[in-house]
Amino acid sequence: MAGKQVVKASLSEQIYRNLRLSLMEGEYRPGERLTISGVAELYGTSITPVREAIMRLASEQALKFTAATSVIVPVLTARDLREIVAIRYQLEGIAAHHVGEIATPEVIAEFEAMNSAFIAAAGLDPREAARANREFHFLILRRANLPFVEAVCENMWALMGPFLRTFHEEMPARRLSGSDHLHFSFIEALRHNDAKAAEAAMQADVNWSRELIARIAED
Template sequence: MASKPVTRENLSTQLYNNLRTSLMDGQYAPGQKLTISGIAEECGTSITPVREAIFRLVSERALEIRAATSVQVPNLSAQSLREVQRIRVELEGTAAQRAAELATKADLKALKAINADFIKAAANNPAKASVLNRDFHFAVLRLAQMPILEGICENMWVLMGPFLRTFHDRMPVRQLSGDNHKHYDLIAALEAGDPERSRAAMQEDIRWGEEMVRTLETERSTAV
């Protein structure tokens, strides 16, 4: 876990936020097992606040209980992945559409900087690329100034983060780090101030994940 130091005050909430962010950032793999004692040791805290944080994430379907002392990152079915993808397509598409109406030159400069770092990381550091990809998408969400929509998308990213890490691990580097990455289409549409084109570009970027969903679906059916 990409853990952060925690203070004694409200440990459970801090641990919950840290674990949730790690899931969104793709710092855990689908199906990865986590022990309550291991998390407590890593964070330098007792088991009780870790257990409380984990139970919150289990209630949100972000983690699954496998034993009394351990949990597992969900290995979502192809059907569930597609459901989350459809939700993201609609909501993040709407956010991109609104962002095109509101983004300033300074906003777009910052977004380009995030994307430049992402493209560099995609060439040789999937873990960092996964985090920067999340940063890019949430930068667009913030530009839309739609906090309720952003909150719903955040819930989707908690579920989707581990899959997106797999995407960055396994997709060909030339596609992830090339100058034809789908992020560039979105940036160009935002720069043009074109809401419909921005919506379509964001939706196309999200739909790209369907390639990996199909791959995983085939692998799972073959393994049965």
């Protein structure tokens, strides 16, 4: 993995944000081990700000200490995942409803462009598809302008991101890139300023991951 530059601000804050984004986008897999020294080398910095960033992520349950100098990405149980999906279902539904009420042609064009990037990646690159999917959902949260909802959802994505990478790897490409994908239903609802339909489409999209969760529960 190539080294990553860290801009000046609070060094530990920037490393925290970068690691959190990597978790959201499925860059790390469930059960993957990270060492503090390895992360420090990746970012070209000392151990102290890395330790601070990792301790913060561990306090949010996004990482789990296995030793004083290493952590793993948690392997969530089916019950854990169902709880996260239930939270996202409610909150992302609220955000989608708000966007449905205020969507302008310019906002709709943003979603269309972002969805095109997701569809293009879905059949070719699961990692890129996971990233594009997250960006689509986070655009909803930003456009809804509900900062507390956005903050909670970001935490849920940091927990669920590694699982969603697996979801995009295992889900058949035709189901991810087909014209019946629920992103299209959401965008169509925006075109009609139909807030209830936008909410329903996004909640159905969030619920889609329950298919893979059910498979985990059976194993």
